[in-house]
Amino acid sequence: MFVDKRKILLGGIGSGTTIDISLGSNFFPVDNSELIENKFVKDEKEKSINPIVDYKKIIFKPADNNWDIIDRLKINLNFYTPESIAAEAPVHRGSGAEPGVYADLGFIFDDVFCRTNRFINSFIRVSLFDNPYSGRNQLLTFADIYTQVGKDQEDEFGFPEGINESEISFRLGDPVLQPDEIHEGFYLYWFKDLVDNSPNQEYEMYATLQFNNAANGKVYELAPSRYIDPNNITISNLEGDDGIFYLKIILRNHNGIYKYKFTPNTKQSDPTYTPPAVNLNPFPLGGIPTLTFWQITP
């Protein structure tokens, strides 16, 4: 190191003398390229990489109100009767949570008996959204369930019922425990990671239901509430947490078992009629859990 030595004579120093010491630097920084290359750039590259997102989907099994898994599920559809529409006073068939009949949709007996294309290609679509507001929700997934000719559409001898008795209902079941039922649409498949990391390990979805009629090309919107005034349909009646259109579904990690449950709001679980639209614990015991949907607009 270079040192600039100076002699300080006592005689030359008075009171309050100060000495300037020059701090010359005989080196200068080369650069930090090594540090930049090996640390800074590496760190920045690492930061630029997105974290791994887990896209694993698993099966969610349907459960009743007590979170006990159910092995069957029935979906009833109830439409405005053609007579009431013609009379310009549309009303739904029956008085409670019951299915309509295929005559209401314009089908004839031969459609059911012969399984015509216009019958077997008709289906319901259950669409699942992230929230119950149509202006800002996103479609997450959907399931199509095609028309069936099963126990509800046949008489005791196994023949199709008359078209005025042929129920518009869809039976779904567990593929192992109910091998004779239809299985597509019975389970929900969703991201395990999202459910596991949700508060209380519960994740919400909102379901809507449409009937796609291959006989006339119409799409019918349905809601799990019987008391719909077709002349007074407002957005606030349909949408939101208290609307009738969106049926809340809770997906849950229940002690390691993944389940989903339909959770109706107060309008959808109207106590003035029984059984309710969302009847997951039917009485007497042993009955099939049932969802009933009614046509919204004629």
Place this chain on the structure above:
Amino acid sequence: MEKTNKILLNKTKSYNSINVNSQIQFGMDSTNKPIPLNDISANVNQFEQFEKERKESTIYRFYGNVIPIISNPLYNDNIKISGTPTSFSSKKILTDDIFEKGGWIGYYNDELDESALQFNDNKSALCEFFPFDPGYDRLRMLDSDGVPNYLFKITYPISSKDITLVKNSSGVSLKDGIPIIEQFPVKLNGRDYVGFKTAINHGLSDQDEISLFGFEDNTPNETLVLTQKTYRVFKLGNQTNEFKFRVFIVDLNPVDISFTIGVSTIKRVVQDKLSQYYVREFKSLSSSDYKDYDVYPASFGVSYYDDKICSFNFKKDIDVKDSNGDVLLDNLGRPLSELYFTIIKNDNDSDVTVNSQYWLKQQENLSVNLKNRFWTPIIGGYDIENNENVNYNVRSFGDPTYINNEWYPNTTGGIDESDDIFDGDIVEYNESELLERRLELVHHRVNTIYREHLNLIDSNKEDKKEGYIYKPFNKIQIREFANYINPVVDLQYVIDKYNITDTLEIDNLRHSYGIPNYATEISPNVFKWRDLLEIGEVDNSGSGVDYPFESGAHYINLDKRFYLQRQDPPCEFIIIGEEIQLGIAAPMIDEQRFMSYLTDPTFLNYSFEDPEDIVFANGGVTNLTNYNGQDTLNIDVNLADFIGSYELGKRDVAGGCVDLSLLKQKDIGDVC
């Protein structure tokens, strides 16, 4: 920032002070950093990032199919059970009404069933097949009653143990080598050679080098030098080239050498290294609560025998790291290269169904630990040689000749699906090859409590000790070792050269030479190992694994077959003739015997000893059981007696190996 200090000479502070040379330290802190003068751009390589994440991930997700081959030839009884769980009855199915459908033994419905009278549902009330118990609901992978019959687990080899494979009083066990159980002369090319049979698969190939232990050298001057010399395997198989996995031939005169069962063993030798033999133990990485995976029917999936194929998906991620974040090690201390998809039979069938209640009622007088079960506890063993001195022979369990033999675990209540550690396969490891080879796979054996203890339940019947066996462990290769062995690394040379004594320094040296923790130390600080190939890395021989990596996890698809086999399918039969007298003067017991024979599954036919005995004037034979109350009618009854390799009691159904062409066969076309 700048700071100015005044420095005063000592003289200015005190009169007595003198000036001295002072040194001042200056801190030269810098609070800013030079910035680069130009832009820096760096590329992120997606492939490199993928490879990096793939190498770092220790998470595995398993999914796939199990293709089962399952049937019920070992049914409890040929009866039809009906009623409710609290009020039930049974009806014996006549031999003539017993049918086989896709390997399942049962009966076609003999009563109208209203619920089966559906039109257009591919069922007919009178042609619906019902297997005898245990049937579909107790044996299939997909259980129609919602109670799983098997538990799936993921396991890995964690440790090893020694067993006494052949009974002996000299303390010889598997660690001492593969036991010899037979010696015989073989004539080849006009010369006599000696052949040896081993208790288990020997794992040898032609020209392999072996050491012989515990043999007798019969030459006058002990010229064989058995303790010092190794011998070559001349060929595999016996005189007729059969049993190549269990028999080998050595170029020795058979009179010069003799063996002692249980004491004489062999070991393979590779470059002067003797192979080690041991049993691996498997530890579970998944739980026993049936929550780790989903099982469901594979779409349209059936096996050749119409058994439904099931699909499964492990919801639980299997992490091959321990709680400290260290990679799990196998029984040899190496990072895991194998996992095992494990299927274990459970005993969840003692439920409240009619059938279960019926069998529980039948066995209510058994001991407490038995009467409430449907299935016996599992025992484990190997499919090895039929010799009463050989332990762990899974097919011999229940044979009174083998009563003093050993199985896994034989005394502590059996193997249970909830166990954490399971006894596994017998393997050979050679330090020269640095590879393990599986010699015998473990089998599990299970029987119904009713069959196993039939004599205690009904003293007129003998136990039916034949059970089902299956292989529980299915290998999943998650990594592979390279086909080459790394050149030996001699650290001792470096240590000696630089006189390194610090252990930390030696460890660092080991690290810098890239010696893995699992390397074998063939002498002090001299190492040898095989590289564990990275996922996606393939060596020059094609070894290596590659499977999808997605969402931070490795996805491995498994397509496994599951065979539920008979323990000892009888391959021979003899026809037994019984003479019976019916009629008013005949012993009453004969009438009962006759009725019993008609419902015995092994019943073949009956014939009249002398047709002249039939008196048509008395109505012919309208009531055969007591011959219309007339005088004696002699009848010959023929029954089949199926004979297996072991004494396991009465067999109701012949093995698939029996030539049944001599027996009458019938099919559904006879009745429907």
